[in-house]
Amino acid sequence: MASPGLLPLGLVWLLSIFTNICSQPIAISNETESDRQALLCIETQLSEAQVFTAWSNASLELCNWHGVTCSAQSPRRVIELNMASQGIRGDIPPCIAKLSSLRKLQLSNNSLHGVIPSELGLLSKLSILNLSMNSLEGNIPAELVSCSQLQILDLSNNSLSGEIPPSLSQCTHLQEINLSSNKLQGRIPFAFGNLPWLQILVLAANRLSGTIPPSLGSSLSLIHVDLGSNPLMGGIPESLAKSPSLQILRLISNNLTGEIPKALFNSSSLIVICLQKNNLLGSLPTFIAPSPPLKHLNLGDNYLSGTIPPSIGNLSSLITLYLNQNKLVGSIPQSIGNVPTLEKVNLNINSLSGTVPPSLFNMSSLKYLGMANNSLIGKLPSDIGYTLPNIQDLILPGNKFEGPFPTSLLHAYNLRRLYLANNSLTGFIPFFGSLPNLEKLDLSYNMLEADDWGFLSSLSNCSRLIALLLEGMNLHGNLPRSIGKLSISMKELWLRNNKISGPIPPEIGNLKNLDTVFMDYNLFTGNIPSTIANLHSLVYLALAQNNLTGQIPDTIGNLVQLNDLKLDGNNLSGGIPATLGQCTQLKILNLAHNSLEGSIPKAASRRQGHLPTLAGGATASRLPAPRGPNPRGARRPQLPARGDLTLADDGLLPYLRTRAFGLRIEQPPPGFANRVGKKERRAGRTDRMSEQERRGSPIVLRWAAA
Structure with a gap:
């Protein structure tokens, strides 16, 4: 029998177990409380957002808070914080580092600013760090090297600067590095090529310099490399071209030189080049x-020469082929048309010659064909609209195609852009109203005829049309009022350099989204329609070299977006509207060769450092045109013997160059000689101004032919 005051050994053992069990929740509570306090610290340092409404000191169950994920087993620790796209603003709180069990930190697509706190290097279990699409600045902290378990690092689309820390290569578990769209400088760390598990390396759109590290080609895991939009120099490493694992290689917009390694085009793994x-x-x-598995090949805008090899037809999986803006010569190989998967072929701006192989016009898969x-x-095949049933963009300007316009194109119902300018196509302009998706139509500089302009009414069915270019086609007759029935989406109207006569239809004012109107070098008569003031988006307006009469409408001041206004070479009369002063964006204003009176409104003559230019550099309503070639046969008035030039703003005087007009100044105003000439002579001119000049009143120059 046990002695009094002593417990049996079995009971002692049970009590010890019970004590351990009862004390365990206290330990869990302490660790969980530490995470909860860290989360509350984060919440207080970031701006109020809807995501934080459930985060409160009164709520103990933090694992149910929005964006928080805890481990399944005890002790339940915060292992993931996902606050992507939550409208969060402010600096990243350093107290995030107190979430010591954190494995994933996702804060992308918010409005975070400031620097990346170096304390993040304390998160030794972190495997995913995504701070992309914010406004973070400063350097990438070298302390991230302590995140030894890091697998994905995405800091893209910020404003980070400085060099890429070479120590990141010590994070040997890295699989993805995306530092694109920042302001990073320096060289690409050579040791990135030694990361054993690295699959994706995206460093595009930075300011990285130097050469591409050949070590990248030694990686057996790398599948995606994007180093585009950097000032990288040198050649493409042969080792990278021979990489057995590489599938995507993007080196766009660099300063790379030399020849393309031949191994690159015969890779057994590359899909995108x-x-x-x-x-x-x-x-x-x-x-x-x-x-070969190659699907996308873009070699455009380089200095490649020679011919296109017929063996290009061996790329049997090719979807896009871009060889534009090179120095390629010779004919287009027939074999291109034998690739059954091709959707886009861009051969624009080369020196290719000969006829287009029929196979290229018989590719039912083709959506884009550019040979400009x-x-x-x-001749263009008469059945091209049927043999290219999926064509969306047909870009063929600037060649020597001849013969009739293929009306079968009116059955290419997917057409969005049709560019056939600068060829020798003949016949009548067809009715395009059967093309519901047509957005841009350019037939300029062909030998097509308008007939009765019925095609214009037909185009009113093209509800997506935004650009109509019929420049330099020798079109005759009056512009019909149906011009006002074109799509309300219209942005560009080019009718310049024709022989269109009659008045400008007032219905043009219905096209309220127009930003570009070129109707110069025609035979238009009558007044400038006041409805043109409805075109509030207008940036470029050219009605020059016509036979327009009457006054410039006062409502032209409503065109507050105007950048370029050319009304020269007409028979306009009356005063220059004071409302032009409302056109604060005006940079080029040409009113020469009319019978206008008055002065250029002061507000229009200088805005934000931009000066309007009339007739090649001076501002006047009757100033002769500069000497030189006559553009496109434009009518040039005879040079008067004498004349007066009125300037409303003395700030224009330093920019006047009489030599451009073959003129001499007979009676310059006070102080004029001090202010016309080299820019360096304009310094300190205020003390030499006359009282008349200080008031900004009109200054009259008398000029004569030199």
Whole structure:
């Protein structure tokens, strides 16, 4: 029998177990409380947002708070904080680092600013860090090297500066690095190529310099490399071209030079090659890889020369082919048309010649076909609208195509852009009203005829039309009032350099979204319609070199977005409207060769450092045009022997160059000699101004032919 006051050993053992069990919740509570206090610290340092409404000191169950994920097993710790796209503003609170078990931190697409706190390096269990699409500044903290478990690092679309810390290569578990769209400088760390698990490296749109590290080609895991839009120099490393794992290579808009490694085009893994906008040289190699997986090839805007090899037809999986803006010569190989998957072919701006192979016009998969600015000849197939049933963009200007316009294109119902300018197509302009998706139509500088202008009424069915270009086509007759029935979405109207006569229809004022109107170099008569003031989005208005009469409507001051106004070479009379002063964006104003009176409104003559230019540099209503070639056969008045020039703003005087007009100043105003000439002579001119000049009253120059 046990002695009094002593407990049996079995009971002692039970009590010890019970004590341990009872004390465990206290330990859990302490760790959870630490995470809760860290979250409350985060909430107090960030701006109020809807996401924080459930975060409060009264709520103990933090694992149910919005954006918070806890571990499943005890002790329940915060392992993920996902606050993406929640409208959060402010600096990233350093107290995030107190969430010591955090594995994923997702704060992308908010309005965070300031620097990335170095305390994030204390999160030793962190595997995903995404701070992209914010306004963060400063350097990438080198302390992130302590996040030894980091697998995904996304700091893209911020304003981070400085160099990429080479120590990041010590995070050997990294699989994805995205630092694009920042202001990072310096070189790409060589050791990135030694990261054993790195699959994605995106450093595009920074200010990185130097060369591409050849070590990137030694990685056996790298599948996606994007170094575009940096000033990188040198060549493309041969090792990168031979990478056995690489699938996507984007080196757009750099300063890369040399020839493209031939191994790049015969890779057994590459799917996307984008090398456009560099300084690459040489010719296209022979494509010999059996059934290569390449789907997207863009080599545009380089200095590639030679011919397009027929072996390009071996790229049997190709979807997009961009060889535009190079120095390629010769004919287009027939084999391109044998690639059954091709959707986009861009051969614009080369020196290709000969006829287009029929196979290229028989690709039912084709959506974009661009062959602009070459020397291609022949006729467009009469059935092209049927053989290219999915075509959306047909870009063929600047060639030598001839013959009748293929009316089958009126059955290419997916057409959005049709550019056929600067060819020798004949016949009548067809009725395009059957093309519901048509957005841009350019038939300029062909030999097409308007007939009775019925095509214009037909275009009113094209509700998506935003640009109509019929420049330099020798069109005759009156512009019909149906011009006002074109799509309300219209932004550009180019009718310049024709022989269109009669009045400008007032219905043009219905096209309220127009920002560009070029109707100069025609035979228009009558007044400038007052309805033109309805075009509040207008930026460019050219009615020059016509036979317009009457006054400039006062309502022209409603065009407050005007940047360029050219009314020269007409028979306009009356005063220059004072309302022009409301056109505060005006940079170019040409009223020459009319019979206008008065002065340029002071408010229009100088705004935000931009000065209007009339007749090549001076401001006047009757100033002769500059000497030089006569543009497009424009009518040039005879130079009067003498005349007066009225300037409303003395600030324009330093910009007047009489030599451009072959003139001499007979009676300059006081102080004029001190202010006309080299810009450096304008310093300190205020003390030399006359009282008349200080008041800004009109100054009259008397000029004569030199």
